[in-house]
Amino acid sequence: MAEKKNLLQRLAEGQIWTSIFRGGGVPKSRRQRMMVVLNSVFLHLHPVRLPKHAVKLKFTWCMGGLSFFIFLILTISGILLMFYYRPTIEYAYTDIIDLAEQVPFGIMREIHRWGAHAMVITVWLHMFRVFMTGSYKPPREFNWAIGVVLLLLTLLLSFTGYLLPWDQLAIWAIAVGSNMARATPFLGHEGPGAALLAIGDINFVTVASDVRFALIGGRFLGEATLLRFYVLHCIGLPFVIMIFMAVHFWRIRKDGGISTPV
Amino acid sequence: MEGFKHLIDVLAKPTILVTFTFVIFFFIFPPSDWFDKWHRRLKFDALWGKKSLIIITGLLIAFFVFGLGDPDFRSIVLKPDNVPISGLIFLVFFFTWLSMSQAYKNDELQEAGKPVDEHYDAPNDKVLVWPDLVYVELISLVLCSAFFLLWSIGLAAPLEEPANPSESPNPAKAPWYFLGLQEMLVYFDPWMAGVVLPSLIILGLMAIPYLDNNPEGAGYYSYKNRKLSIAIFMFGWLVLWVLLIVIGTFLRGPNWNFFGPFEYWDSHKVEALTNVNLSEFIYVKWMGTGLPGNILLREIWGIIITLGYFMVLPPLLAKTWLKDMYAKLGVARYSIFIVLIISALTLPIKMYLRWMFNLKYIISIPEYFFNF
Amino acid sequence: MPEATEKKTATIAPSSPPPAALGKADDGSGVTRRSFFSWISIGWLAFVTATGGFFTMMLRFFFPNVLFEPIQTFRAGSPDEYQAGEVDLRWKGKFGVWIVRDDEGIYALSTVCTHLGCTPNWLAAEQKFKCPCHGSGFRKTGINFEGPAPRPLERYRIVLADDGQIIVDKTKKYQQEKGQWGDPEAFLKV
Numbered sequence: 066m067a068e069k070k071n072l073l074q075r076l077a078e079g080q081i082w083t084s085i086f087r088g089g090g091v092p093k094s095r096r097q098r099m100m101v102v103l104n105s106v107f108l109h110l111h112p113v114r115l116p117k118h119a120v121k122l123k124f125t126w127c128m129g130g131l132s133f134f135i136f137l138i139l140t141i142s143g144i145l146l147m148f149y150y151r152p153t154i155e156y157a158y159t160d161i162i163d164l165a166e167q168v169p170f171g172i173m174r175e176i177h178r179w180g181a182h183a184m185v186i187t188v189w190l191h192m193f194r195v196f197m198t199g200s201y202k203p204p205r206e207f208n209w210a211i212g213v214v215l216l217l218l219t220l221l222l223s224f225t226g227y228l229l230p231w232d233q234l235a236i237w238a239i240a241v242g243s244n245m246a247r248a249t250p251f252l253g254h255e256g257p258g259a260a261l262l263a264i265g266d267i268n269f270v271t272v273a274s275d276v277r278f279a280l281i282g283g284r285f286l287g288e289a290t291l292l293r294f295y296v297l298h299c300i301g302l303p304f305v306i307m308i309f310m311a312v313h314f315w316r317i318r319k320d321g322g323i324s325t326p327v
Numbered sequence: 328m329e330g331f332k333h334l335i336d337v338l339a340k341p342t343i344l345v346t347f348t349f350v351i352f353f354f355i356f357p358p359s360d361w362f363d364k365w366h367r368r369l370k371f372d373a374l375w376g377k378k379s380l381i382i383i384t385g386l387l388i389a390f391f392v393f394g395l396g397d398p399d400f401r402s403i404v405l406k407p408d409n410v411p412i413s414g415l416i417f418l419v420f421f422f423t424w425l426s427m428s429q430a431y432k433n434d435e436l437q438e439a440g441k442p443v444d445e446h447y448d449a450p451n452d453k454v455l456v457w458p459d460l461v462y463v464e465l466i467s468l469v470l471c472s473a474f475f476l477l478w479s480i481g482l483a484a485p486l487e488e489p490a491n492p493s494e495s496p497n498p499a500k501a502p503w504y505f506l507g508l509q510e511m512l513v514y515f516d517p518w519m520a521g522v523v524l525p526s527l528i529i530l531g532l533m534a535i536p537y538l539d540n541n542p543e544g545a546g547y548y549s550y551k552n553r554k555l556s557i558a559i560f561m562f563g564w565l566v567l568w569v570l571l572i573v574i575g576t577f578l579r580g581p582n583w584n585f586f587g588p589f590e591y592w593d594s595h596k597v598e599a600l601t602n603v604n605l606s607e608f609i610y611v612k613w614m615g616t617g618l619p620g621n622i623l624l625r626e627i628w629g630i631i632i633t634l635g636y637f638m639v640l641p642p643l644l645a646k647t648w649l650k651d652m653y654a655k656l657g658v659a660r661y662s663i664f665i666v667l668i669i670s671a672l673t674l675p676i677k678m679y680l681r682w683m684f685n686l687k688y689i690i691s692i693p694e695y696f697f698n699f
Numbered sequence: 700m701p702e703a704t705e706k707k708t709a710t711i712a713p714s715s716p717p718p719a720a721l722g723k724a725d726d727g728s729g730v731t732r733r734s735f736f737s738w739i740s741i742g743w744l745a746f747v748t749a750t751g752g753f754f755t756m757m758l759r760f761f762f763p764n765v766l767f768e769p770i771q772t773f774r775a776g777s778p779d780e781y782q783a784g785e786v787d788l789r790w791k792g793k794f795g796v797w798i799v800r801d802d803e804g805i806y807a808l809s810t811v812c813t814h815l816g817c818t819p820n821w822l823a824a825e826q827k828f829k830c831p832c833h834g835s836g837f838r839k840t841g842i843n844f845e846g847p848a849p850r851p852l853e854r855y856r857i858v859l860a861d862d863g864q865i866i867v868d869k870t871k872k873y874q875q876e877k878g879q880w881g882d883p884e885a886f887l888k889v
């Protein structure tokens with residue numbers, strides 16, 4: 066042993082470490098640092114090198130990144146909530162109370178709710194930033210459109226989650242929201258044009274066959290509504306938003322990375 | 328003190344607040360050279376200097392601190408679900424300032440013939456993601472987690488009484504991010520406010536990159552070269568989006584009446600709001616004949632006005648006031664653009680018609696659920 | 700551009716047979732050009748039908764055949780339990796109905812605001828129903844007069860049972876703007 070190595074260095078050159086992180090050793094050279102990014106499935110989301118303004122906070126405000134990070138927080142805290150919460154009218158409300166009072170570290174619901182509010186805000190600000198830097202201009206038009214879908218999905222996720230505590234705030238917000246569906250042109254039973262979709266006396270768009278019914282699973286808010294919103298909130302919409310996020314991130318890379326002045 | 332609070336209450340009346348915003352808005356975000364001239368004469372460009380950031384943030388904080396001394400203000404601002412919106416006010420102001428100050432700086436650089444701040448000399452000016460970006464990300468991540476932990480410990484999430492389908496709370500509000508929509512619901516029928524306008528907002532946002540064919544200002548903050556598009560976007564975002572949410576959150580009280588920020592939420596406040604349809608104006612008030620039984624005859628005036636607004640106005644504008652824009656955009660872009668814009672303008676138009684004439688619907692055919 | 704056109708002609712030329720060959724087997728496999736196209740269209744048609752059917756199935760899935768919902772008809776006591784000129788709130792919580800009696804008779808008003816479905820409050824002092832959600836106001840008759848509600852409150856079918864009790868049937872509703880309030884069962888004469 067010519068040179069004495071400290072524990073960290075020995076670890077970093079050992080078999081286990083090098084089997085996980087290829088390249089070995091603490092990344093010091095330019096080449097090693099590039100390899101860190103290239104060899105990691107997670108870091109590979111990034112390019113290897115970036116224009117220098119792209120890493121400055123004052124350019125991106127880190128808002129897209131924060132939106133994604135908050136989405137991860139929401140996923141984790143949401144899964145934890147699912148261990149206790151039961152989506153039935155009988156239990157929903159009391160389970161929410163129990164989550165704060167009977168469960169150790171009873172702030173998971175707070176993290177989830179404040180996170181949801183914050184994500185709406187960060188997504189809005191991200192959109193604002195992208196507009197102000199003109200980053201929607203060619204070749205990024207399509208990614209902007211994907212972004213708008215992400216914004217819509219974020220709002221829908223928030224909205225479906227709002228019903229789950231089954232308190233006064235929840236059901237009246239959803240009552241008003243779902244009654245708008247009642248007025249959808251042609252597809253809602255109180256929408257303009259719905260009466261035209263009829264043969265003689267038989268109406269096809271009625272209170273039991275319109276978009277509102279499909280949304281709330283009945284003619285009134287009830288058990289079926291809670292279950293439908295629960296499934297949408299916990300599985301349906303997260304699944305869809307993840308697909309769109311994947312496309313969004315992929316397109317950032319394919320559109321030439323973060324936008325720069327030409 | 329009371330006098331000041333009263334003054335704020337009066338200024339917060341939607342008629343005054345919204346009118347004031349409309350009048351001043353395009354002098355702050357000038358859409359054309361003419362507005363820009365006045366923008367500079369009125370010294371509004373100083374808004375995006377460092378001094379104004381400090382002064383305005385200070386004033387906002389002072390206002391909130393002062394307001395918290397008032398029980399009515401406190402009860403509304405400290406409601407847990409409203410806390411994010413107070414935050415939103417500060418954040419929106421800060422980020423508007425941040426983007427505008429960088430935009431103005433870049434405008435000056437360009438005017439002096441220098442490269443903009445974001446300019447980089449590829450490939451020499453590139454930095455490595457590891458470590459230059461990942462450590463920024465790591466720090467944001469840690470700070471963000473700490474922030475949520477503190478927020479969650481400090482403020483319990485709201486939970487009201489168990490659901491009771493027969494008793495609406497008063498006021499009954501949608502989640503805060505939909506309060507702009509709920510505000511529109513006051514002036515429009517649900518099929519417009521709840522379905523058509525939101526769809527137009529989504530489609531309109533998606534259409535932005537395809538409508539704005541100005542290649543200038545991609546990838547850096549700027550204002551001078553993109554005046555019109557930024558002014559329009561700012562109007563939609565700051566006024567029709569954020570301001571309506573703030574109004575819906577803080578100024579709408581019991582029975583959906585308006586209340587100043589320092590006013591007591593009295594659920595018995597009486598406001599005479601007898602709304603009249605256009606057909607009733609014409610046949611009952613002016614002609615004194617009573618409403619005709621035939622629906623088409625009854626609503627013909629409203630239908631003519633609406634068709635005129637949507638079908639005649641766009642080509643007319645293309646020939647006159649918006650001639651240059653029409654030439655620049657071409658038929659397809661121009662048509663989509665103008666339809667989106669005049670649809671958005673129906674909101675302020677209907678607001679004013681309601682406030683001034685108590686006008687409810689221009690076309691009212693409740694028989695077929697068609698009201699506009 | 701010229702490159703692209705060249706390519707196009709180059710790829711199409713060999714595979715497009717002279718017009719005379721139309722309808723004849725050209726490669727000995729028995730598949731003529733015409734039959735090939737009809738097979739293709741049948742294939743596509745089958746594909747579109749299958750996909751369409753599949754999506755219809757998924758859509759239909761959201762509309763169950765049986766609903767488990769509360770009973771829509773109830774007995775509301777005898778007519779003389781209601782005072783003329785009063786709005787009775789006792790069925791509001793359970794069934795969502797106000798029973799109002801005026802000089803001529805009794806009618807059953809729905810408590811669902813015709814705007815977006817909140818439950819208005821009866822303000823006795825002002826003699827009106829006021830909706831807390833967006834401020835619609837309705838007179839005692841159910842006629843809308845302020846705020847965004849586009850039409851009057853709905854009335855339910857109201858009849859007398861053999862034993863003299865009132866029966867309110869929420870499955871049948873009467874709308875003023877359709878001129879249905881005059882119908883015999885929209886109103887109980889007493």
Ligand code: HEM
Pocket residue numbers: 125127128129130132133136188191192195198200201205208209210211212213215216219310313317322323324
């Ligand atoms: C769930 C919501 C979203 C997530 C997680 C997300 C994430 C991101 C991230 C991480 C970036 C990299 C740059 C940055 O951080 O600013 C980005 C860029 C971008 N985003 Fe999003 N985004 C979301 C929503 C949106 C929305 C609502 C829009 C616009 C309507 C949008 C349009 C864009 C565009 C055009 C870029 C490229 C910007 C450039 O090249 O400078 N995104 N997004």
Ligand code: FES
Pocket residue numbers: 812813814815816817830831832833834835846847848
């Ligand atoms: S729901 Fe009654 S006014 Fe909107």
